[in-house]
Amino acid sequence: MGKINIDHLQSWQGQSETRDDLIATFPANALAATLDRDESYETGDPLPLLWHWLHFLPIHKLSDCGYDGHAKLGTFLPPVPLPRRMWAGSRLNFHAPIKIGANARRHSSVRSVTHKSGRSGDLVFVTVVHEVIEDRSICVSEVQDIVYRALPSPDAPIPTPKQAPQFSDFSRTIHPDPILLFRYSALTFNGHRIHYDHPFCTSTEGYDGIVVHGPLLATLMMDLLRRQYPDTDVAQFEFRALAPVFDNQCFTVHGKLVKDHKIELWIARQDGALAMQGTATIKSDFQ
Template structure:
């Protein structure tokens, strides 16, 4: 791929059952892991369709540098997966080839309460046997470095959940999830970098990992999913315990130990 920003990217994968078994273990799930011929659980496609880049295409955070591939360079160094939405049209089958077709839907900039922000919206379609199985919107935000940002007060989470389960994310889980998603972003494993460069108190729990926990609860509670939408609101650190919550109205959220809301979602 040259330095020009393409309009579309297609990545093929064999949907190896061994990788799904590794995620099953990483999440600490009970029962047998899904195998060849089984449907891939919702959002597990995130551990497939790697796009590995050589060292000279990485930024200082070890994430792929913008300006190469789909995402343009907005001149903002700090990256965060801000949220997204998924439509589940049909099952992705493990052990059969599939493709992820990605396009950039929108790029915009604005100045918010914390400073300058850049927004990139991607669309991913997971296609198997010529049929779209999952459609995903991915919202990524790019920000100024922490010494150029203003502090923003955090919001408190709801406390009226009908279902909840505790969640903890130690350094081993963050490392294994980074490996499974081929995510080299140093905020998830390099504590010194997190504190000295990005201004976090600890390692940052992956936004998709929080979303995965919410999706898992929703899938069990609803007996299947057709749509899931989520928005990250506050970073959760590796040393913080959290509550994965679902309300009577289908709303979901992740509550931090101080009562703040870390992620909001809806499922159906």
């Protein structure tokens, strides 16, 4: 792996793209079925929060895929020469509902590209800003953090993840079977091999199993909140991915009420590790 040319990568700062999409009923109904929800959606219904990730998807030819199934970099996102990439977290503001059946637009821009070097090697952080617009009004604004890193050396010590909190107000256990992961990959047109190719995950990438999608984990946190408080109006949601979750062990999604109209949400692995943590801010009192 050559030296990171951060000046070259930072020339992507300010790069932007716009995607238009019809917020169709099928993706919402397909995700509802995938999450074992009973409702169905029709034109005019509000799209559940975070489900906009099923839309505005980049479509690239099979010949344009990299070795890992992702699209090759160097168009909208910078060509970071590090093999592992991860959706490290997002900070979202919900301004107005996205309506199913409407034509919407997502405008995206690269805010920053930064480089760090530590005990685990080179890290490159790319921050992208998204705005989902419907009827000329911003419905969702999102700041997304993407991290790129080198493969760990075979003799590198395995980091000890932080342990998840012991107590929550409500929770749900999820068994990440291959059908769940396949459906979410299909609904998001995600060809990344870490989500379905076991030999690639364990032999090439050095993971313990097939990796559960970060945005799926975040969606399950928000889904838990909606199951507990179906009519609660969420103003903001932020989350960070802290440790990978694999298909060979169940995990639990947790929620806890805290002060100032906030709900803490987190994902705990079966071994007790804290895999993801987030906070939802509510517009009014809990319902």
